[in-house]
Amino acid sequence: MAGTSQKKLNLKLKVWRQKSNKDQGSFVEINAEGVSEDASFLEMLDQVNESLIKKGDDPIAFDHDCREGICGSCGFMINGNAHGPQKGTTVCQLHMRAFKDGDSIVLEPWRATAFPVIKDLMVNRSAFDRIISAGGFISVDTGNAPDANGLPVPKPDADEAFANATCIGCGACVASCKNASAMLFTSAKVSHLALLPQGQVEKTERVLRMVAQMDSEGFGSCTSTGACSAACPKEIKLTSIARMNRELLAATLNKKEAVEGDGV
Amino acid sequence: MSQKLDSQVPSGDISEKWTKHKFNMKLVNPANKRKHTIIVVGTGLAGASAAASLGELGYNVKAFCVHESPRRAHSVAAQGGINAAKNYKNDGDSVYRLFYDTVKGGDFRAREANVHRLAEISTSIIDQCVAQGVPFAREYGGLLSNRSFGGAQVSRTFYARGQTGQQLLIGAYQAMMRQVDRKQVELFTRREMLDLVIVEGKARGIVVRNLLSGAIESYSADSVILATGGYSNVFFLSTNAMACAVTAAWRAHKKGAFFANPCFTQIHPTCIPVAGEMQSKLTLMSESLRNDGRVWVPKTAGDKRHPSQIPDNERDYYLERVYPSFGNLAPRDIASRQAKFAVDSGRGVGPTGVAVYLDFRDAINRLGKKAISERYGNLFQMYAKITGEDPYEVPMRMFPAPHYTMGGLWVDYNLMSTVPGLFVAGEANFSDHGANRLGASALMQGLADGYFVLPYTIGNYLANTKTDKLETSHDAFKGAENAVKSEISKLMNIKGNRSVDSFHKELGRTMWEYCGMSRSAEGLKKALGDISKLREEFWTNVRVPGDASYVNPELEKACRVADFLEQGELMCQDALERNESCGGHFREEYQTPDNEAKRDDENFCHVAAWEFQGVGKKAQLHKEELKFENVKLSTRSYK
Numbered sequence: 070m071a072g073t074s075q076k077k078l079n080l081k082l083k084v085w086r087q088k089s090n091k092d093q094g095s096f097v098e099i100n101a102e103g104v105s106e107d108a109s110f111l112e113m114l115d116q117v118n119e120s121l122i123k124k125g126d127d128p129i130a131f132d133h134d135c136r137e138g139i140c141g142s143c144g145f146m147i148n149g150n151a152h153g154p155q156k157g158t159t160v161c162q163l164h165m166r167a168f169k170d171g172d173s174i175v176l177e178p179w180r181a182t183a184f185p186v187i188k189d190l191m192v193n194r195s196a197f198d199r200i201i202s203a204g205g206f207i208s209v210d211t212g213n214a215p216d217a218n219g220l221p222v223p224k225p226d227a228d229e230a231f232a233n234a235t236c237i238g239c240g241a242c243v244a245s246c247k248n249a250s251a252m253l254f255t256s257a258k259v260s261h262l263a264l265l266p267q268g269q270v271e272k273t274e275r276v277l278r279m280v281a282q283m284d285s286e287g288f289g290s291c292t293s294t295g296a297c298s299a300a301c302p303k304e305i306k307l308t309s310i311a312r313m314n315r316e317l318l319a320a321t322l323n324k325k326e327a328v329e330g331d332g333v
Numbered sequence: 334m335s336q337k338l339d340s341q342v343p344s345g346d347i348s349e350k351w352t353k354h355k356f357n358m359k360l361v362n363p364a365n366k367r368k369h370t371i372i373v374v375g376t377g378l379a380g381a382s383a384a385a386s387l388g389e390l391g392y393n394v395k396a397f398c399v400h401e402s403p404r405r406a407h408s409v410a411a412q413g414g415i416n417a418a419k420n421y422k423n424d425g426d427s428v429y430r431l432f433y434d435t436v437k438g439g440d441f442r443a444r445e446a447n448v449h450r451l452a453e454i455s456t457s458i459i460d461q462c463v464a465q466g467v468p469f470a471r472e473y474g475g476l477l478s479n480r481s482f483g484g485a486q487v488s489r490t491f492y493a494r495g496q497t498g499q500q501l502l503i504g505a506y507q508a509m510m511r512q513v514d515r516k517q518v519e520l521f522t523r524r525e526m527l528d529l530v531i532v533e534g535k536a537r538g539i540v541v542r543n544l545l546s547g548a549i550e551s552y553s554a555d556s557v558i559l560a561t562g563g564y565s566n567v568f569f570l571s572t573n574a575m576a577c578a579v580t581a582a583w584r585a586h587k588k589g590a591f592f593a594n595p596c597f598t599q600i601h602p603t604c605i606p607v608a609g610e611m612q613s614k615l616t617l618m619s620e621s622l623r624n625d626g627r628v629w630v631p632k633t634a635g636d637k638r639h640p641s642q643i644p645d646n647e648r649d650y651y652l653e654r655v656y657p658s659f660g661n662l663a664p665r666d667i668a669s670r671q672a673k674f675a676v677d678s679g680r681g682v683g684p685t686g687v688a689v690y691l692d693f694r695d696a697i698n699r700l701g702k703k704a705i706s707e708r709y710g711n712l713f714q715m716y717a718k719i720t721g722e723d724p725y726e727v728p729m730r731m732f733p734a735p736h737y738t739m740g741g742l743w744v745d746y747n748l749m750s751t752v753p754g755l756f757v758a759g760e761a762n763f764s765d766h767g768a769n770r771l772g773a774s775a776l777m778q779g780l781a782d783g784y785f786v787l788p789y790t791i792g793n794y795l796a797n798t799k800t801d802k803l804e805t806s807h808d809a810f811k812g813a814e815n816a817v818k819s820e821i822s823k824l825m826n827i828k829g830n831r832s833v834d835s836f837h838k839e840l841g842r843t844m845w846e847y848c849g850m851s852r853s854a855e856g857l858k859k860a861l862g863d864i865s866k867l868r869e870e871f872w873t874n875v876r877v878p879g880d881a882s883y884v885n886p887e888l889e890k891a892c893r894v895a896d897f898l899e900q901g902e903l904m905c906q907d908a909l910e911r912n913e914s915c916g917g918h919f920r921e922e923y924q925t926p927d928n929e930a931k932r933d934d935e936n937f938c939h940v941a942a943w944e945f946q947g948v949g950k951k952a953q954l955h956k957e958e959l960k961f962e963n964v965k966l967s968t969r970s971y972k
């Protein structure tokens with residue numbers, strides 16, 4: 070029970086330290102002492118950082134913000150697992166009761182060409198924003214919308230669209246894929262929009278553009294190992310990738326050219 | 334009333350003001366829009382929706398955020414839902430009722446005209462979001478589903494499981510990214526605004542720190558929008574994300590923007606209680622849970638039995654008892670205060686005794702586990718992950734925590750601050766919620782401001798204002814850059830003995846103790862002294878490691894905490910000045926015999942807007958009198 074446990078853990082961390090993206094980087098051993106079992110993993114790092122600062126050392130840099138599993142900021146490898154050992158859990162939601170006294174824990178940033186390391190455990194995931202801006206939206210200007218109940222959406226479609234839209238853009242899928250593929254992320258967006266009636270008009274162009282952008286960012290190809298979905302904290306399913314492949318095939322076959330200049 | 338505060342509320346009947354105003358405002362023709370640049374600081378719901386809509390209109394928009402991606406703004410964490418007066422349930426809702434509920438919920442400290450506009454716009458927001466592909470919850474027939482939130486007796490809340498904020502933010506983010514694709518919006522991520530630049534009396538740009546390179550950069554524009562969120566993190570422990578800060582708003586305040594009602598903060602009744610020393614934030618459990626969960630404590634103080642061992646007749650379902658007509662859905666300020674009373678009377682539960690139960694036993698028996706999990710699955714899961722307990726089996730333990738700030742930069746009806754050309758949207762302004770915000774109304778307000786208000790009012794400002802081209806080589810920018818650089822180098826060079834967090838935590842404890850759920854003149858005076866001492870120590874003893882010319886999270890925190898150390902003082906000042914209790918502001922000296930807030934409409938029916946006079950100097954108070962011409966001033970009762 071939270072707050073009752075007095076158990077303190079002493080842990081050996083092996084942390085990837087890298088000053089900047091021009092730097093070489095290496096593992097450094099740091100002890101984490103007297104960590105409460107009720108602390109979250111990031112609170113454990115806060116505690117370690119507090120002692121590094123006291124000693125005049127540079128604290129470990131990591132991305133984080135909401136600390137409740139929804140903003141997608143946090144994320145690194147813990148003992149080789151993206152976001153750590155628990156299924157469907159981001160690093161910030163992982164609590165120290167998942168570890169034992171004396172454990173060694175290896176912390177490493179996401180490794181992918183498309184996600185260059187910024188510092189320590191922080192990487193640059195702006196490639197994801199560029200994939201979204203390449204068509205990951207429905208083109209509707211403000212103020213043009215019909216009544217929201219004018220177009221009923223079957224509940225199963227709405228639920229499935231929602232499940233795909235819960236992707237937090239954390240990048241764990243890329244980090245756990247041996248090819249550093251971004252198929253799960255991209256297919257979650259393609260699926261979210263393709264499952265809704267509102268998303269139909271642009272579906273051909275959307276999938277073609279998003280996939281092209283994904284490829285140009287330097288993400289690898291998909292060999293269907295399923296490692297991405299297994300690591301995904303939002304448990305986005307592999308069927309999303311299958312759906313995107315279908316959409317892509319259909320789009321490639323059906324692509325028609327609009328007359329230039331008419332549509333603004 | 335101060336000369337300086339003209340609310341610019343249009344004349345006429347409340348229900349026609351906005352329509353008339355929209356017609357009377359000047360327009361900028363399409364060819365001219367292209368010539369205007371607008372800076373949007375903050376890309377949460379309010380900022381992203383504003384950037385998207387302004388981009389669609391043809392303005393050049395520069396959008397900034399501290400986050401790595403706009404999709405990470407703290408709006409993403411909103412759980413429960415968004416209100417709209419759609420009346421899809423045919424349960425008697427209307428624009429007027431939403432307006433009425435919001436004015437009353439805010440304990441008569443909000444501007445009527447703004448609230449009415451918000452209620453009017455609410456319905457278009459839902460239409461807009463659905464058209465963008467926001468996957469709201471639906472019924473089996475394919476139509477949208479609704480639930481109830483506190484302070485309302487109708488079901489007008491639209492939701493997407495417990496992730497409504499995420500879904501709305503992604504909608505707004507995608508709309509903005511579409512404009513990025515069309516080159517109407519230029520995106521600047523990982524930039525923190527550290528100063529506002531004013532030229533010839535008008536807001537004309539900002540100075541930011543590039544959080545990756547450490548560079549201090551300037552950007553100029555014809556108008557600046559701040560949509561930088563709330564300041565609950567002044568309490569250190571709050572439901573806000575770690576990077577939420579008052580910095581942008583505070584720096585604008587120091588440049589002349591008045592800060593309104595800073596003491597109006599919302600303490601949310603249902604959050605997971607503090608578990609330990611290293612706790613870094615508190616997790617909210619959505620108000621929507623109170624649709625099905627029942628709040629209780631044991632009847633007798635010190636009853637340490639396991640909840641399942643306590644029979645119904647020995648439980649005090651205190652909200653149902655004290656507020657029979659609203660029951661567990663009593664508004665937040667009231668529910669929080671009652672939780673505090675229960676704990677203060679020794680009836681708190683759990684290992685620390687600082688918690689109350691939120692129990693789903695009856696709902697699970699009535700509806701089945703599956704139905705409950707469909708409604709709240711992700712919240713139950715989140716609770717289990719944090720506490721290690723299964724809420725399907727044992728009641729949740731809850732305690733109030735700082736959550737939302739009704740106060741913010743003062744704005745007129747056009748959302749313009751006291752600095753011409755500086756507009757403020759979303760949680761960063763003070764405008765619509767008075768002394769207490771109703772659940773599911775912040776998302777509504779952020780999107781109303783961004784999608785439907787600013788695109789009109791900014792056009793009107795630009796059409797009426799001459800703005801010459803301005804280069805960032807102008808002295809005003811250089812001066813601001815130098816000030817920012819020297820502040821940073823000062824922080825880096827203190828090389829003291831205490832971490833930034835240790836100061837932040839100490840400030841937070843002081844604020845929670847004296848300016849939290851209940852306040853007194855004596856306590857507030859003590860807090861004022863403590864904060865000023867702490868601030869002095871901060872500037873002589875803080876340690877910021879690393880260097881300023883690259884990524885440095887400790888330096889980022891130091892800049893934010895420096896601002897909180899000034900703003901906390903203003904909050905206490907405001908709380909001390911307001912000799913009444915209203916909404917979230919509960920002054921122990923002003924309560925009814927049954928412990929309800931006692932308002933003083935004679936003397937305090939106004940917005941308190943503060944003008945900065947210098948660090949450590951008492952800010953100057955300006956008052957905007959509030960008139961209630963439609964909803965009669967009355968004692969708020971939920972009994």
Ligand SMILES: Cc1cc2nc3c(=O)[nH]c(=O)nc-3n(C[C@H](O)[C@H](O)[C@H](O)COP(=O)(O)OP(=O)(O)OC[C@H]3O[C@@H](n4cnc5c(N)ncnc54)[C@H](O)[C@@H]3O)c2cc1C
Pocket residue numbers: 374375376377378379380397398399400403406407408409410411412413414415416497498524525526527560561562563572573574577578580581617619736737758759760761772773774775776777779
């Ligand atoms: C846990 C939680 C649950 C909630 N649930 C609900 C709910 O169910 N319903 C509801 O209506 N409301 C809810 N709220 C309230 C609501 O989410 C917020 O009030 C609202 O989302 C705020 O939106 P915003 O756009 O004003 O600010 P934010 O979303 O906080 O965005 C602020 C933006 O400003 C940027 N920024 C901040 N400072 C700077 C700076 N100095 N320089 C540059 N950029 C800066 C940030 O990067 C970010 O992009 C909840 C709040 C919390 C904390």
Ligand code: SF4
Pocket residue numbers: 235236237238239240241242243253254257297300301302303304305
């Ligand atoms: S698909 Fe899953 S793992 Fe990949 S970015 Fe989205 S949430 Fe993260």
Ligand code: FES
Pocket residue numbers: 132133134135136137138139140141142143144159160161162
């Ligand atoms: S910090 Fe937001 S998901 Fe982990």
